[in-house]
Amino acid sequence: MHMFISDSHPRKRSLDLRHRLTNGFRKGLVADAGLIAHGRGECFDYLLGEKTCVQAARAEKAAAAALLSAENPVISVNGNAAAMVPRGLALLSKATWAKIEVNLFYRTPARERRIAAYLKKNGVKKVYGLSKKHRIPGLGSERANVDDPLWKADVVLLFLEDGDRTEAVKKMGKKVVVVDLNPLSRTARKADITIVDNIARAVPAMVRQARKLKGVGSKRLTRMVKAFDNKRNLKEMERLIRRG
Numbered sequence: 001m002h003m004f005i006s007d008s009h010p011r012k013r014s015l016d017l018r019h020r021l022t023n024g025f026r027k028g029l030v031a032d033a034g035l036i037a038h039g040r041g042e043c044f045d046y047l048l049g050e051k052t053c054v055q056a057a058r059a060e061k062a063a064a065a066a067l068l069s070a071e072n073p074v075i076s077v078n079g080n081a082a083a084m085v086p087r088g089l090a091l092l093s094k095a096t097w098a099k100i101e102v103n104l105f106y107r108t109p110a111r112e113r114r115i116a117a118y119l120k121k122n123g124v125k126k127v128y129g130l131s132k133k134h135r136i137p138g139l140g141s142e143r144a145n146v147d148d149p150l151w152k153a154d155v156v157l158l159f160l161e162d163g164d165r166t167e168a169v170k171k172m173g174k175k176v177v178v179v180d181l182n183p184l185s186r187t188a189r190k191a192d193i194t195i196v197d198n199i200a201r202a203v204p205a206m207v208r209q210a211r212k213l214k215g216v217g218s219k220r221l222t223r224m225v226k227a228f229d230n231k232r233n234l235k236e237m238e239r240l241i242r243r244g
């Protein structure tokens, strides 16, 4: 399994991704709604020229700095993320010391187990989230049930997320980093750092940035995170997409 989707033409890359997702659906990793969510993401990606723009790269760097400067960083993984970038998640976890917790919107224990096994097969040493010990206050969905790492985390990285949990996690005082191709989504607007990029490019980019930033002191990392202006970055992203 390669870390990156092939470096070929964007069209080929997007077909590779679709293949990973439909395969993931057949293996019982991806929810049926996950296929629809991906279609929505593809539309935005076309408008971005299926490449990482300057604003996304800026957010990816800030995200890597936030994970590296955190005391208890966590990467929250759903079905789509697991199917598309399992190896990338393993490398990101290693590069940032972030724990990986499975957390599903359309939760079934069997799908959680399958996702955990798939992540392990792709290099993740330990997967959390199979036992749910805590409940995020003020959240009605299954996503409210979390394991110790997410409960204790100070920085949480989320992918393809619903706005409700982003808000609830923020209310708990955690810093939220999110990857979402829709800059207008509630999640994108509520997060502290929003990466408007395809997860297949965003995860490898964060791995590269985290490796580059290794050895940088925590004070400097914190300054980098503080200097990042999410609202401004999102406005620029929106303008870019509207211009096409």
Ligand code: PTJ
Binding pocket: 030, 031, 033, 034, 035, 036, 037, 038, 039, 040, 041, 042, 044, 078, 079, 080, 103, 104, 105, 106, 107, 159, 160, 161, 162, 179, 180, 181, 182, 185, 197, 198, 199, 200
């Ligand atoms: O695996 P589960 O049960 O946790 O379910 C996961 C899904 C994705 C089904 C669930 O979280 C969901 O319904 O998400 P939403 O509310 O549809 O949000 C998905 C967001 O992710 C949308 O704003 C899409 O534009 C965006 N998106 C889709 N594909 C990608 C993406 N963002 C980055 N990379 C993608 N490949």
